[in-house]
Amino acid sequence: MDVKNKISRRKFLSLSLVGIGGISLLSLGALNKKPISKWRFFTENEVLILDALVEQIIPTDESMGARDAGATNFIDKQLMGPYQQFQKDYRDGLKLLQQSSMEKFNSKFEELNWENQTILLKLIDKDELKHSHWEKGADKKFFSMVIRHTMQSFYGSPKHGGNKNNVSYKMLKLDTPIIIGQNRYK
Amino acid sequence: MKNKHVNAIVIGAGAGGGAVAKELSFAGLSVVLFERGGWAKYDDVYDDELHSQRIRALGQAYGPDDARHCRVIENKDGSTKIIRPSDGGFSEVAACVGSGTVSYGAMAWRFMEEDFKLKSIYGAVEGSSLSDWPISYSDLEPCYEKAEWEMGVSGDETQNPFSPPRNKPLPMPPFSHNKEALILKDAALRLGWHPFPIPMLRNSVPYDNRPACYRMRTCVGFACPVNAKAGSHNTVIPKAIETGNCELRINSLVSEILVNDNGKIYGVNYFDADNKQQTQSADVLIVSASAIETARLLLNSKSKFFPNGIGNGNDWVGRNLQGHLYTGAYGIFKDEIYDDFGPGASIALCDFNHHNEGIVGGALLANEFIRMPYQFSEIRPKGEPYWGLKHKEFQRNNFKKVARVMGPLQEMPNFNSRVTVDPSVKDFWGIPVARLSGERLDADMKGANFIAEKAEKWLLEAGAEFTWQTASKGKGVSGGAHQAGTCRMGNDPKKSVTDPFGRVHETPNLFVADGGLNVTNGGFNPALTIIALGYRVGGYIANEWAKGNRFK
Incomplete structure (x- = not known):
């Protein structure tokens, strides 16, 4: 007979509750030092900007856009792995994008309306952003990188954290999972 | 513990090395076959485009890995850049047993008779070190045949009048x-x-105890899930091992070819799977590490007898680096034309390989392999947005309406397009890395435009409503997976690295057996030619060995 069976059910439950409470108290204590986050690399503020940015890159229409398909989660995950070399680019780039948004529209990027977000990104894309804090060409380079990574998240295998529910494969009418073609042709 | 002396060391278990190892072990020589990677498994990547050897956004499926490998690219203005295997321009060939033959598209081309004597047919080309091969097509024909029958090739060459x-x-x-x-x-x-x-x-049908292709879509950039695609890893290498004469030593990276006090090559240093340095000795050595790595190994093997690297007495090792300039066109059709039915590439023509006014060499034209979704996000006509709703609509509307026709343009050899070893950058093991420099020639640009025009014409005739060419990519540093030319074979030791059997001129017992030997690289994917050269070099060594030649 093991220890657990010696304890009555009620006693066991109350012990469990104490346990849970204890954990949450500990968590609160930790909050003062480092916020608990589901993100591996990004801060909550960065996530807000990046969510808005990836949604501009692949917007929601009749099917899911990049934000809901998990692009930010994908990028966050890869930044701690194969994208490690791009950590600084994201940290700096998101900050500068926010500055450009404040400069031009006096509003945070994620709070801009859709049209103004698009206007700002088109200026960056065409290398026409003036009076900015970016080094020459750095804004376009940053945006190109985010486009590339967003595409990878959306069209790559869902196992990497994007392309939720195979949304892009369905959009492209691809067999998912792969169907063997042996009998389709003679 | 000291490794037992063997008859032959083969460095690199790819297209060339596999055939060599098979020929030698069948002839009774004891062989150690070195491979820097391990066995590749389809299940490791499954249908994961982001790891495929064509995209490699999250790293190469079958190596080499970013953590331990790098190269240096030298631009025209002298500036340099360190690049990792998953970056564009690295010129990667898979680092695993079978190497490129694991993840390639597996087109099985013989070069044409003309490809062995370009200089005689076309004369000199400005800026090019163009030369004929020291051997003719008919010299290599039996080796092509052996490659086709021992590894297994499907097709019908009677339908190609230029065959x-x-x-x-x-x-x-x-x-x-x-x-x-x-x-x-x-x-x-x-x-x-x-x-x-x-x-x-x-x-196309079951062959050599391997099943027929079942035509799914992971046909290029991936291993084949059922081994219907032939590579050295599922044909010649297992057969070599079966003889009991060949030991495959995986995860073992050869760092240097060793020379004794008499100037005789006697073995190699290598780093084993635990990164410990070991020595292996042999009577004869064959380097088949691919054109770039073979040149790097020879150049890194310096001694008082070979102060500039082995075989490099006349400064030819690493020169004439060639790849293929891929050129062609895309077309958008009214209806769906793409059926996602592997391997995808299915039809070709050789009308533009030779005898076209003003064009030296040329290229085959073929349709493209299976299409991958992320890859398609970068396929756009000029001016078409790469992001936003327009991106998504293009992707959704055209994924199955686009066809691509393209070909590997035969590049003209350029003496200044080359592999050297970098003076300061080293890899994980402390070995100086390859530095790639030089650029393609004007003749290549002209050829690329010519082929692109033909591709576009083909697509328009097929009913494409909108087409665009993909030829003007700039000259750039050559190389790529089709890398060749760095250890040119020839009769004149002053103007080549090896003799017509792949033996390095300055040595009695060191051979090269990979695309490095190619004097010119054909307007074709070079895998079958590299395999055939492996049979040629391996067959020659085996014959000589049987006659008592110990390459002393």
Whole structure:
């Protein structure tokens, strides 16, 4: 007979509750030092900007856009792995994008309306952003990188954290999972 | 513990090395076959485009890995850049047993008779170190045949009027055409061209105890899930091992070729799977590490007898680095033309490989392999947005309406397009890395435009409503997976690195057996030619050995 069976059910439950409470108290204590986050690399503020940015890159229409398909989660995950070399680019780039948004529209990027977000990104894309804090060409380079990574998240295998529910494969009418073609042709 | 002396060391278990190891072990020589990677498994990547050898956004499926490997690219202005295997421009070839033959598209081309004597046919080309091969097509023909029958090639060369003469037909019938190829076939015939099914190192029917292709979509950039695609890893290497004479030593990276006090090459240093340095000795050594790594190894093997690297007394090792300039066109059709039916590439023509006014060499034209979704996000006509709703609509509307026709343009060899070893950058093991420099020639640009125009014409005839060419990519540093030319074979030791059997001129017992030997690289994917050269070099060594020659 093991220890657990010696304890009555009620006693066991109350012990469990104490346990849970204890954990949450500990968590609160930790909050003062480092916020608990589901993100591996990004801060909550960065996530807000990046969510808005990836949604501009692949917007929601009749099917899911990049934000809901998990692009930010994908990028966050890869930044701690194969994208490690791009950590600084994201940290700096998101900050500068926010500055450009404040400069031009006096509003945070994620709070801009859709049209103004698009206007700002088109200026960056065409290398026409003036009076900015970016080094020459750095804004376009940053945006190109985010486009590339967003595409990878959306069209790559869902196992990497994007392309939720195979949304892009369905959009492209691809067999998912792969169907063997042996009998389709003679 | 000291490694037991063997008859032969083969460095690199790819297209060339596999055939060499098979020939030598069948002839009774004891062989150690070195491979820097391990065995690749399809299940490791499954249908994961982001790891495929074509995209490699999250790293190469079959190596080399970013953590331990890098190269240096030297730009025209002298500036340099360190690049990792998953970056563009690295010129990667898979680092695993079978190497490129694991993840390649498996087109199984013989070069044409003309490809061995370009200089004689076309004369000098400005800026080019163009030369004829020291051997003719007929010298290599038996080796092509051996490659086709021992590894297994499907196709029907009787449908190609430009096909070089052969003694034996291909062992397997061709693949049936997919939807796109059927449409392209009719269009080519209307243009008076000569389309035919692509010869493939793939089983169209069961062959050599491996099953027939079941035509799913992970056919290029991936290993084949059922081994219907032939590579050295599932043909010649297992057969070599079966003889009991060949030991495959995986995860072992050869760092240096060793020379004794008499100037005689006697073995190699290598780092084993635990990164410990070991020595292996042998009577004869064959380097088949691919054109770039073979040159790097020779250049890194310096001694008082070979102060500039082995075989490099006349400064030819690493020179004439060539790849293929891929050129062609895309077309958007009114209806869906793409059926996602592997391997995808199905139809080709050789009308533009030779004898076209003002063009030296040329290229085959073929339709493209299976299409991958992320890859398609970068395929856009000029001016079409790469992001936003327009991106998504293009992707959704055109994924199955776009066809691509393209070909590997035969680049003109350039003495200044080269591999050297970097003076300061080293890899994980402390070995100086390869530095790539130089650029393609004007003749290549001209050829690329010519082929792109033909590709566009083909697509328009096939009914494409909108087309665009993909030729003007700039000259850039050559190389790529089709890397060749860095250890040119020739009769004149002053103007080549090896003799016509791949023996390095300055040595009695060191051979090269990979694309490095190619004097010119053909307007074709070079895998079958590299395999054939492996049979040639391996067959020569085995014959000599039987006669008592110990290459002293």
